[in-house]
Amino acid sequence: MQKNNKALIIIVFLFSFTNSFTQTSRLTRTQINDSILKMPRFSGHKNTYFITGIPTNTSINKSNSDIKYQISFKQLLTRNTLIWDTYLFFTYSQKSFWNVYRESSPFAEINFNPSIGLGKVFYNKKDEVVAIGSFGLEHESNGRDSIFSRSWNNIHGVYNTKIGVNTALGIRAYIPFLHKESNPELMNYIGFGELTITHKFLKDNVEFELMVRKGAKWSSKGATRSRLYLRTAKKSNQYIMIEWFNGYSESLINYRDHTSMLRIGYVIKSSPLKLLGF
Numbered sequence: 001m002q003k004n005n006k007a008l009i010i011i012v013f014l015f016s017f018t019n020s021f022t023q024t025s026r027l028t029r030t031q032i033n034d035s036i037l038k039m040p041r042f043s044g045h046k047n048t049y050f051i052t053g054i055p056t057n058t059s060i061n062k063s064n065s066d067i068k069y070q071i072s073f074k075q076l077l078t079r080n081t082l083i084w085d086t087y088l089f090f091t092y093s094q095k096s097f098w099n100v101y102r103e104s105s106p107f108a109e110i111n112f113n114p115s116i117g118l119g120k121v122f123y124n125k126k127d128e129v130v131a132i133g134s135f136g137l138e139h140e141s142n143g144r145d146s147i148f149s150r151s152w153n154n155i156h157g158v159y160n161t162k163i164g165v166n167t168a169l170g171i172r173a174y175i176p177f178l179h180k181e182s183n184p185e186l187m188n189y190i191g192f193g194e195l196t197i198t199h200k201f202l203k204d205n206v207e208f209e210l211m212v213r214k215g216a217k218w219s220s221k222g223a224t225r226s227r228l229y230l231r232t233a234k235k236s237n238q239y240i241m242i243e244w245f246n247g248y249s250e251s252l253i254n255y256r257d258h259t260s261m262l263r264i265g266y267v268i269k270s271s272p273l274k275l276l277g278f
Contacts (some may be wrong), residue, residue, distance in 0.1 A: 026128035032121050032275055036087065037079055044270030045091045046072035051243060052100075053263025062101040066108065068263060070095045072270070086118035086135075097251055109251040113140045121275065122161075131161035132272050138174070142252045150183050150252035152176055160272055166204075168278050170196040187216040189248040189255050190223075200278075205231040207239075215248070223247025229269060241267040 027035075050069040054060045072093035082088060093113040099106050117136020124130050134157070141151035156174035163169045173193035176186070194213035201208070207229040215221030224246050229239040243263045249255040271278065 026124075026130065027275065027277060029121075029123055029127045029129070032129050035275060039076070041076040041079075043074050043076070044072060044268065045074040046070065046093050047241075047267050047269050048072055049241060049265060049267035051241060051263040051265030051267070053243070053261050055260055056244070056246075056262050057258070057260035062103075063099065065101050066261075067098040067100045067265075068096070068261075069098070069265075082118065084118075084120065086120045089117060089119055089134075091115045091117070095251075109142060109253045111140060111142055111252050113138070115139070129276060131159055132275055133157065133159045140252065144253075148253065150186075150255070152183065152186055158272075160276070162273070162276050162278055166200040168198045168273050168276070170198070172196075183252070183255065186249070186255055188219075189215050189221050191215050198273075198278075205234075213247075221248055223249060229267065237269050239267050239269055241265060 048071050050067070052065075052067045054065045058064065070093060073091065075090045077088040077090060079087070091114065095111045095113070096107060097109045099108050115136050115138035117134045117138075119132070119134045121129055122131040122133060136156055136158075137153070138156055139151075139153050142149070144150070154174040154176045156172060158170070158172045160168065160170045171193070172195075175192070191214045194211055196209060196211045198207060198209045200206070207227075209227040209229070211223075211225040213222050226244050228242040230241075232238045232240060241264065244261070245263075246260045248258060250259045250261070
């Protein structure tokens with residue numbers, strides 16, 4: 001991981017934890033239950049976006065400039081709580097890399113990502129919400145065969161909480177299993193989890209997000225992904241997004257290759273932290 005990325009991570013961490021001591025009002029269990037009963041069963045899951053960009057670590061040409069887009073949704077399967085006060089849901093995400101600037105405009109890679117899981121809201125002793133988490137089973141593959149096949153499965157846990165009035169922390173940890181022989185070294189590049197910090201500026205009209213993950217071995221393998229969101233209208237969930245991905249495994253097919261891509265485009269932002277008032 002490059003020195004400038006390390007410096008960026010340190011700055012964001014210090015800035016985030018400086019805000020963590022600010023008092024914030026929290027929703028109660030009753031308010032959360034009412035919100036879950038009223039929310040639609042079908043909603044967004046991860047961000048849905050359409051962005052285009054260029055590499056920052058090599059010369060720019062039609063072959064290495066592309067469009068990346070993602071669609072993602074969640075289907076709430078139960079409104080009534082199950083074991084441990086959880087809710088059952090299904091998700092599907094699809095991320096595509098489109099070499100639109102080449103003569104034939106081929107798709108370089110499509111990653112398919114369904115999952116099923118249990119969502120849970122965490123409360124303190126005063127019955128106020130402090131975090132939102134989930135536990136689930138996930139599959140990801142590129143739908144190809146032979147030497148181009150990339151596929152893995154995992155059991156994962158997610159924990160999201162506010163650490164300040166304008167700052168949120170997300171932790172995701174996963175245990176892989178049954179990934180194919182065609183990509184046995186995948187965990188050396190994506191590791192066993194990732195950490196995301198989000199901070200809001202200018203009355204929630206600007207957001208900065210930083211995701212960090214580290215490969216399983218003691219090497220520079222891993223990735224950072226920084227995003228800047230600019231809201232297009234007051235109280236809208238639609239933004240202009242500037243994204244810089246730097247590291248490994250942006251796509252499954254090229255998980256061993258280092259990528260540094262700067263992209264800009266349109267995003268419909270979906271946040272699991274809405275119940276936290278973020």
